[in-house]
Amino acid sequence: MVDTRRCPNPRVVVTRELPNATMDRLEALFDTVNNRGDLAMSRDQLAAAMADCDVLVPSVVDTIDADLIAAAGERLKLIANFGAGVNHIDLRAARARGIIVTNTPGVLTEDTADMTMALIVSVPRRLAEGEKLVRSGEWKGWSPGGMLGHRIGGKALGIVGMGRIGQAVARRARAFGLSIHYHNRHRLPKVVEAELQAQWHPNLDEMLGAIDILTMHTPLNADSANLIGADRIALLRPHVHLINASRGGIVDEEAMIDALEAGRLAGAGLDVWTHEPAIDPRLLALPNVVMTPHMGSATFEGRLATGEKVIANIRMWADGHRPPDQVLEGWA
Numbered sequence: 405m406v407d408t409r410r411c412p413n414p415r416v417v418v419t420r421e422l423p424n425a426t427m428d429r430l431e432a433l434f435d436t437v438n439n440r441g442d443l444a445m446s447r448d449q450l451a452a453a454m455a456d457c458d459v460l461v462p463s464v465v466d467t468i469d470a471d472l473i474a475a476a477g478e479r480l481k482l483i484a485n486f487g488a489g490v491n492h493i494d495l496r497a498a499r500a501r502g503i504i505v506t507n508t509p510g511v512l513t514e515d516t517a518d519m520t521m522a523l524i525v526s527v528p529r530r531l532a533e534g535e536k537l538v539r540s541g542e543w544k545g546w547s548p549g550g551m552l553g554h555r556i557g558g559k560a561l562g563i564v565g566m567g568r569i570g571q572a573v574a575r576r577a578r579a580f581g582l583s584i585h586y587h588n589r590h591r592l593p594k595v596v597e598a599e600l601q602a603q604w605h606p607n608l609d610e611m612l613g614a615i616d617i618l619t620m621h622t623p624l625n626a627d628s629a630n631l632i633g634a635d636r637i638a639l640l641r642p643h644v645h646l647i648n649a650s651r652g653g654i655v656d657e658e659a660m661i662d663a664l665e666a667g668r669l670a671g672a673g674l675d676v677w678t679h680e681p682a683i684d685p686r687l688l689a690l691p692n693v694v695m696t697p698h699m700g701s702a703t704f705e706g707r708l709a710t711g712e713k714v715i716a717n718i719r720m721w722a723d724g725h726r727p728p729d730q731v732l733e734g735w736a
């Protein structure tokens with residue numbers, strides 16, 4: 405009997421240039437079309453690719469919306485995303501078409517937590533300003549009042565989204581002497597709370613008034629879009645620093661910039677943006693903002709591991725099994 409769930413030699417379209425080892429393995433295992441030029445595909449190119457493949461391997465820069473999914477060819481059955489966040493893929497439309505979506509959780513947790521911790525330290529300690537001063541040649545030497553920032557140790561860190569990355573940030577933050585507060589859809593098991601010495605706040609608004617640094621780690625979804633807007637920024641005390649290395653859309657960028665300009669927010673550390681790669685020019689004028697170009701997970705090691713996860717998901721699916729990192733609608 406033929407197993408109709410199997411797809412022995414799937415045609416796989418990869419939208420961006422992935423690490424060489426990943427590309428070589430994909431080509432060895434599957435009928436793979438690689439985008440070796442590494443320019444983001446246009447919408448028309450994506451539509452053409454989706455018309456004639458079994459598996460699409462997109463990344464965060466590819467918006468796979470309901471119209472593209474509706475127009476996809478019958479043979480498209482798996483979208484194996486290269487990355488953890490899947491907010492750029494319409495999960496509901498994919499499910500309606502019977503297309504499985506997978507992501508790559510876990511392998512970029514530590515790298516993204518490292519980058520978040522770097523921002524948590526950099527903003528209150530004015531690292532970017534200090535670096536700029538040295539490079540400018542304007543530095544006049546040490547002085548008691550030069551480049552004063554705010555101490556990290558002893559402060560309260562509020563983590564919104566206490567999943568893999570949120571917990572990895574909590575572990576690092578404990579080592580820096582921060583106390584840990586968190587808000588999450590679900591409370592963590594008591595044993596994990598105890599290990600992290602983390603205090604759960606079922607009410608986000610209540611937590612916002614009790615912290616000194618706020619860091620965002622939820623996926624971008626219908627519930628988390630603009631989770632931190634003008635109303636919630638008003639609940640923060642004015643010395644609070646806001647860190648976002650998750651997705652730009654979780655924070656209302658306009659409201660955040662207004663608050664930074666008005667001194668109602670002390671500073672921000674941002675790795676992600678609402679309209680990447682566009683940066684609101686008002687932010688560029690603010691010295692108390694540390695900005696990085698969506699590089700939270702950007703390590704050689706992490707990219708290779710991400711590629712391996714993508715391959716494992718495709719292989720399992722092609723062999724007729726449920727892929728290990730299937731994203732369920734309503735979960736992400």
Ligand SMILES: NC(=O)c1ccc[n+]([C@@H]2O[C@H](COP(=O)([O-])OP(=O)(O)OC[C@H]3O[C@@H](n4cnc5c(N)ncnc54)[C@H](O)[C@@H]3O)[C@@H](O)[C@H]2O)c1
Nearest residue numbers: 489565566567568569588589622623627628649650700701
């Ligand atoms: N900057 C980067 O380069 C980079 C790298 C990796 C991941 N990310 C982002 O980080 C996100 C989180 O990754 P993860 O691996 O920790 O995911 P995860 O699924 O392990 O954790 C997410 C947590 O957020 C919680 N959550 C979801 N919606 C919520 C809401 N509305 N309110 C409160 N809590 C909510 C979930 O319950 C879960 O505990 C990814 O979805 C991605 O967008 C960014």
Ligand SMILES: O=C(O)[C@H](O)CO
Nearest residue numbers: 464486487488489701
């Ligand atoms: O979510 C992730 O894995 C990174 O932000 C890149 O997509």
